[in-house]
Amino acid sequence: MSAAVIDVRNLKTHIVTRWGTIKAVDDVSFTVAPGETLGLVGESGSGKSMTCLSILRLVPRPAARIVGGAVILDGEDLLEKSEREMQRIRGRRVAMILQDPMSSLNPVFSVGMQVREPLAGYHGLSGRALRSRAVDLLASVGISSPASRLAAFPHQLSGGMRQRVVGAMAIAAPPRLLIADEPTTSLDLTIQAQYLRLLEELQERYRLAMIFVTHNLGIVAKMCDRVAVMYAGRIVEAGPVEEIFRAPLHPYTRALLESVPRLGESAEWLTAIEGQPPDLAALPRGCAFAPRCPRVMDRCRAEEPPELAIAPGHSTRCWLHAPA
Template sequence: MEQVLEVKGLKTYFYTEDGVAKSVDGVDFTLSKGKTLGIVGESGCGKSVTSLSVMRLVSEPAGKIVDGEILFNGDNLLAKTEKEMRDIRGNRISMIFQEPMTSLNPVFTVGNQINEVLKLHQGMTTKEATLKSIEMLKLVGIPLPEKRVHEYPHQLSGGMRQRVMIAMALACNPALLIADEPTTALDVTIQAQILELMKDLKERLGTAIMLVTHDLGVVAEVADEVMVMYAGRVVEHGAVREIFAKPMHPYTQGLLKSIPDISEEVEFLETIEGLVPNIYEMPAGCSFAPRCKHAMDACRERQPALTYDGGHKVRCFLYGDASEGEVG
């Protein structure tokens, strides 16, 4: 299968007054053409920073990609100049964000904003670009695209704006689409519309999608593979069916159990006790150990490696030899 993206040993740190925040601390994954990888985790786990790193949009000088490789179609993005990256962003790799209102420019029409991408990357004239924009709006299911193309963002509803964002992101037929919480700001019936659209477009255009979200339900609906992150590291990674049917890492198990199940009735929900550790004072050993029911002595001393265990990868001493793993 054609590999679009390969991330190896990615480390993105932020240097702040309070110390060094290791937001992404050694992340590896690959993504193939036409596949969707869901990256899930709670606030501060590094999922968004991972996607920003792929786009090379980490805000410098505070943030810095300190180590690793990001291979896009075999080409290392970390070796590119800013000018080369500009040719890639919005063209070969594009991104949609959580908040469709703040990511569209309020003083330009929808058509104007989609045209910009097409003129810049494909050298189209305004006339050609407008025709293409209308075609894109039609593709994402916006009614009356000939009329909507001349409207401003405030004239559209939240769901429509997110469709416009998707139209813009897909205008140049990118090989990779990064969607960072694309439906979080939307209502559930509109979310269902957008998820259907993303599934349909993936099949028709063969775009590889990196879907960043905190909602395990959304991942279960659209992703082929899931990567669960905790405190800057991948704790579990595998096929979507595998992970939801047989979660192995205690954190993944806890996350799945904390969502109320609508087909079942329980008095109290299972919870993960405690809080995510302070990013400046990560515990030694496994970063989940202080909240883990199964924590052993080894977990507090050594960092378990991400090991392969029948079908999917997991970073936990419950599945492997606790004498291995790095100290610290």
């Protein structure tokens, strides 16, 4: 495999609240190679979106601060860049697609203006060349009659079309890394299927490294090569998708996979995960999942498990897998 596009090392992002300091991202490390998709899975508050915002250095300041680690994009540490340098990196080298296209598009500007803006900025285009490039770009994300859509405003498009426009803007450079944060959550199922297919095509065409944030394990199974499961700010298990779905190591990963109803299985009861999501301001000592873990041991409540490499590229933070 070629060198990683993005290499996140021991990233730590803290949020200061009046209830204390929350470790929203706690010692997170991963890499993504060109053409590879990493799924970032976890429930709300697990730190997956905060990890992505930390890569772009867009964490909500002053409450949130990146307090440690490195974010290495093609050999350069983004955490050492000036804000001005970051502005040339965002969008151009690292692009992001968010859940709600309406919050990514400006309602008072036409689609054409919004698509032309990054093209002009990144490629120095203007006039007719710029317009024709914008038309090509819209066509490449599967928007029919793109020339006439340039004059449309976001509210005149359907949700699926809006998200395609956002996709067009994201690949305008094209970037090296594409971060997709729940890009299909607001879309209908059949439109989601179309959009996932589009992302696959774009990734292949530009050999994008992709980070796909989702809580939908079906999307992970379909889209991702590797997956990192987050819980309370930490990656509790990471590895190849096939391996993790076939033989999950961490009890949380296992429970997540078992708790989801599956088509064609007529089990009367679902295997529920007991308890409530963790309160990040009051995490227990030791492993954060221990209060809900069906296989909890004394050690879990006392000591935090380290990252244990189980197989090549497959690691977990769980005492069950510690060498005796």
